[in-house]
Amino acid sequence: MSPTLLPMAPLRLPFDATLAMPGSKSHANRAIIAACLSKGQTIIDHATPCDDVVLLVTNLKKMGFVIRYKNQEKGTLVIRGGIPDNRHLKKPVRLYCGNAGTTVRFLTSLACLVPGEFIITGNAAMLKRPIHDLTLALQRLGAEISDTNGYPPVRVSGRTMAGGRTALDRSKSSQYLTSLLLIGPSLQKGLSVELTGKATSQPYIDLTRQVLHDFGVTVRVHDGTASISNKARYKSPKHYEIEGDWSAAGAFWVLAELTSSRVSFSNLDSSSVQADAKLSHMIARMRQKGSIVIDCKDIPDQVMNLAALAGFRNGKTRIIGAGNLRHKECDRIEVLTKEFGKAGIRIDAQDDGVVMYGESNLKHAALDPHDDHRMAFSFAILGSIHPGIRIKNPACVSKSYPRFFEDLQRIHRSPLSIAIVGMRGCGKSTLAEKLAARLHLKHLDTDRLFKRHHGSIRSFIKRHGWGAFRKYEEQIVGDNLKPGCVVSLGGGAIESAKTRGLLQKEAIVIHLEAPASLIAQRLRKGKRPALTSLPLAQEVQLILKKRTPLYRDVARIRVRHSDSIPQIARILRNLCSL
Secondary structure (H helix, E strand, C coil): CCCCEEECCCCCCCEEEEECCCECHHHHHHHHHHHHCCCCEEEEECCCCCHHHHHHHHHHHHHCCEEEEEECCCCEEEEECCCCCCCCCCCCEEEECCCCHHHHHHHHHHHCCCCCEEEEECCCCHHHCCCHHHHHHHHHCCCEEEEECCEEEEEEECCCCCCEEEEEECCCCHHHHHHHHHHHHHCCCCEEEEEECCCCCHHHHHHHHHHHHHCCCCCEEECCEEEECCCCCCCCCCEEECCECHHHHHHHHHHHHHCCCEEEECCCCCCCCCHHHHHHHHHHHCCCCCCEEEECCCCHHHHHHHHHHHCCCCCCEEEECCHHHHHCCCCHHHHHHHHHHHCCCCEEEECCEEEECCCCCCCCEEECCCCCHHHHHHHHHHHCCCCCEEEECHHHHHHCCCCHHHHHHHHHCCECEEEEECCCCCCHHHHHHHHHHHHCCEEEEHHHHHHHHHCCHHHHHHHHHHHHHHHHHHHHHHHHCCCCEEEECCCCHHHCHHHHHHHHHHEEEEEEECCHHHHHHHHCCCCCCCCCCCCHHHHHHHHHHHHHHHHHHHCCEEEECCCCHHHHHHHHHHCCCC
8 A cells, every 4th residue: 555645735724823742752761761660650741652662662562661651642541660670471481663763772671670581573664773782782791682784683682780880982973872771770789881982862861860859860971971870769759740752843943943923832841951941042143144064963963954955045054963864764874865855955964964945936746754753743844835835754753742733723824913003094994804704814993993992092082182092003903913913003103112012923914005195085984083293294294205115114014005815925925925
């Protein structure tokens, strides 16, 4: 059966959305191992049941650990810690891990502590991912363990390792060191790891140390050696919360940058040690013009998303520090180069990254993520800014973010507020109402909202003056620049610095322009309060001269009174098409 092809729909408008990210699988899998090796019960919340977490939980049960989902939808796990005795095991236990690298590597070390015979294996892609540096380090600690020519399957005879000193080449994967550190507190002789090779993905080691600290264990790093005392033991925190996943947010951040949109995340901690919390700094650097070099050694999971951004910046981008991506769920450098090339992005592969040439012209393409969730995320960025992009096997996102495409649809349904500004009498309310109908959005008019609460504007100004009116107007504007709304503002609203700030921050602002003669003609038919003591035609000329720079200062789009609604709708859609 051929894999499913998901046709992507480009965004209609820039978006303004708040999303809740899944729990970080990197954080969850570390905490789950620590809880299994702690005495007593630990309840872990927000361990999103993505494929990698579910595979780890399933295999831990096979090994004899007491672990269950109390509420799988919410990601609540109950773990009763302690190494199982496994007296009932009569034959080797096969631990199938799919293409979950953390699961294979964490279980490889853990199995050395657990009585029994274990075979740790995975799918075809997993069997091509190296593991020999880890098995060698475990052998030096006394483990009875062997791999298959440097790759899984790995065979382990458990409960044979007392700990002590070992050495590890850390250049291929940070997961090897994490795997060793996670079992360190359960080793009779403690753990001392002499580290060789250049460190990769250091923030993931920082995350490991943070989890161990949360469970009462200190990891000391000094003179190229990481160590855990033989007196250190895990202590359950009883309840433990998994952080929202900064890695999962990457595609939405980049998409917002490309489409002049806004996105925020309700459950991401800005003080987190997660590597990808630094992504915003990388995005900011990529706003500069000309050739730049982006070192992703600490955030390799974001290379694909940053490559999508680099494909459209003004200048060449060299992304480096990503050599270990060749040993992930797929050879990410090779797949990225091939698939982005299909879509018209100018890209060349390098040993440790890619070179992007910018200002690409996208074209229709069916893109194959090679069963890699992070490749699919980056392809979704392309499909959200250009028609004709289809993604093979979209279900692969379940590895870390099962509802990714649902959240992508949410941002499609949450367009950034559109504000119409311009002189009184130029036709803002009429334009806003028709544009809202065309785009299937809600229309709000600030003058009408004022009248609903305070009555006639003319009468209010007679009693209280223009200053009081502007204060109420500021509040109305602030309360109603909401996602999914087209808001028409009073002609003088932009005279307030506060309102101008709100418009620039919260909305796509359209300046509707009309000639002074037409504005004066329309105003003669109305009952709007005078702004000066001048004759109407002179007043319009004076106010137009005063306000036009303010309108243009806040506006992203300028349209004429004669422009059609379809024309203006196309201009808006072009904001998020590349």
